[in-house]
Amino acid sequence: MSKHEEIIKYIQSLKVGTKISVRSIANALDVSDGTAYRAIKDAETLGIVSTIPRVGTVRIEKVEKKNIENLTYAEVVNIVEGSVLGGKDGLHKTLNKFVIGAMTLDVMRKYISPGNLLIVGNREEAQKLALEKDCAVLITGGFTCSDEIKQLANKKGLPIISSTYDTFTTASMINKAISENLIKKDIILVEDIMKTEVSYVRVNNTIKELKEKMQVTKHGKFPVLDEYNKVVGIITIKDLKLEANDDELVTKYMTKDPITVTPKTSVAYVAHIIVWEGIELIPVIENKQLVGVVSRHDVIKALQYINRQPQVGQTIDDLVLKNFTCINTEKGMKFTGKIMPEMLNPIGTASWNALTLVMSTVGTIALRQRNHLNVVVDSFSVFYVKPVQVDTVVTINTTIIDMGRHYSKVEIEMYNENEKELVGKAILSAKILKKN
Numbered sequence: 001m002s003k004h005e006e007i008i009k010y011i012q013s014l015k016v017g018t019k020i021s022v023r024s025i026a027n028a029l030d031v032s033d034g035t036a037y038r039a040i041k042d043a044e045t046l047g048i049v050s051t052i053p054r055v056g057t058v059r060i061e062k063v064e065k066k067n068i069e070n071l072t073y074a075e076v077v078n079i080v081e082g083s084v085l086g087g088k089d090g091l092h093k094t095l096n097k098f099v100i101g102a103m104t105l106d107v108m109r110k111y112i113s114p115g116n117l118l119i120v121g122n123r124e125e126a127q128k129l130a131l132e133k134d135c136a137v138l139i140t141g142g143f144t145c146s147d148e149i150k151q152l153a154n155k156k157g158l159p160i161i162s163s164t165y166d167t168f169t170t171a172s173m174i175n176k177a178i179s180e181n182l183i184k185k186d187i188i189l190v191e192d193i194m195k196t197e198v199s200y201v202r203v204n205n206t207i208k209e210l211k212e213k214m215q216v217t218k219h220g221k222f223p224v225l226d227e228y229n230k231v232v233g234i235i236t237i238k239d240l241k242l243e244a245n246d247d248e249l250v251t252k253y254m255t256k257d258p259i260t261v262t263p264k265t266s267v268a269y270v271a272h273i274i275v276w277e278g279i280e281l282i283p284v285i286e287n288k289q290l291v292g293v294v295s296r297h298d299v300i301k302a303l304q305y306i307n308r309q310p311q312v313g314q315t316i317d318d319l320v321l322k323n324f325t326c327i328n329t330e331k332g333m334k335f336t337g338k339i340m341p342e343m344l345n346p347i348g349t350a351s352w353n354a355l356t357l358v359m360s361t362v363g364t365i366a367l368r369q370r371n372h373l374n375v376v377v378d379s380f381s382v383f384y385v386k387p388v389q390v391d392t393v394v395t396i397n398t399t400i401i402d403m404g405r406h407y408s409k410v411e412i413e414m415y416n417e418n419e420k421e422l423v424g425k426a427i428l429s430a431k432i433l434k435k436n
Contacts, residue, residue: 087153
């Protein structure tokens with residue numbers, strides 16, 4: 001195990017809420033300050049520590065994908081560019097919701113509950129009430145609090161945060177962060193689906209040993225590792241020829257220099273690789289060493305999971321298509337919508353980028369709706385696009401002109417009001433991602 005990996009493992013073993021520093025790590029593990037600094041930065045990327053202004057770096061609980069819509073108090077400090085007045089030991093805790101304290105104390109009692117965050121001004125009685133009900137406090141307007149409130153926060157282990165922004169601005173900033181996290185929930189990475197318990201063979205293993213491993217594990221695909229645990233090849237049951245001798249080494253029949261990905265690679269990109277290269281298994285490497293594998297089956301299962309998730313946050317596609325409605329037709333789908341001001345270019349007509357985005361998106365939707373297939377866009381050809389004025393109602397007809405086992409094509413035609421004039425035409429080709 002390298003020094004870097006040793007430090008990461010040490011940080012993971014620390015209790016949530018523990019404050020760490022470069023000097024403390026360097027002294028504890030007898031490493032240089034530079035090595036400790038790089039490891040702490042990587043730990044921050046992994047989501048197991050968080051650096052908070054005027055507080056330092058704190059060990060936090062890694063937020064899972066299913067809970068990513070929740071924020072920790074430490075993250076709130078960073079979002080609102082605040083300072084911590086007390087209760088630093090509770091920064092790692094997760095807030096359930098935030099409450100704006102623009103009401104009387106009697107009414108406020110009904111809305112405050114443990115795990116909440118009360119956003120309030122310099123109202124000390126409201127701050128005290130919140131802490132007594134196990135609720136953290138965010139003080140807006142740059143105000144501070146009394147020593148009594150700070151002591152109560154330290155006793156309860158609940159943060160008192162001060163921000164120079166007003167109440168509306170801080171609430172908007174937190175809400176925006178939650179919305180962005182909800183969008184990220186749909187961005188699944190390889191680390192979320194990869195298998196870490198991997199069966200593999202070594203470069204000095206024979207074909208006989210490979211066959212024995214296949215019988216034991218019931219697997220037909222294996223990464224091939226050298227003496228440094230570096231992936232040098234992939235061997236599958238299809239690679240073994242009839243004349244293969246049991247005494248021969250697996251290196252003779254393996255596929256050399258295989259395509260690899262890292263844990264932070266998106267599943268969408270892996271789907272492209274699997275389709276384009278026609279491969280079944282991709283090794284996942286970190287620091288040039290094998291840490292897991294991801295298969296075609298894993299990718300398709302993840303894509304199906306994404307399709308079932310409610311999209312609470314709005315992406316660019318959502319914003320452009322929010323005013324479009326669609327119906328199924330015999331040969332595809334028909335979309336109808338209005339050109340919005342957000343889609344205009346500097347001269348006042350719908351921009352080329354916006355119109356092509358609309359056409360490519362509806363074309364992909366039409367293919368996915370057909371038999372609920374997972375598709376990967378292979379090419380998108382635009383024949384022409386004419387200027388379209390703001391508030392113009394356009395109709396987009398999608399016609400599936402070819403549908404094979406592994407590929408499909410859809411023709412996209414965009415018309416202006418009442419379908420009198422053709423204002424855009426394109427063809428989209430896609431490959432179909434299926435389980436083998």
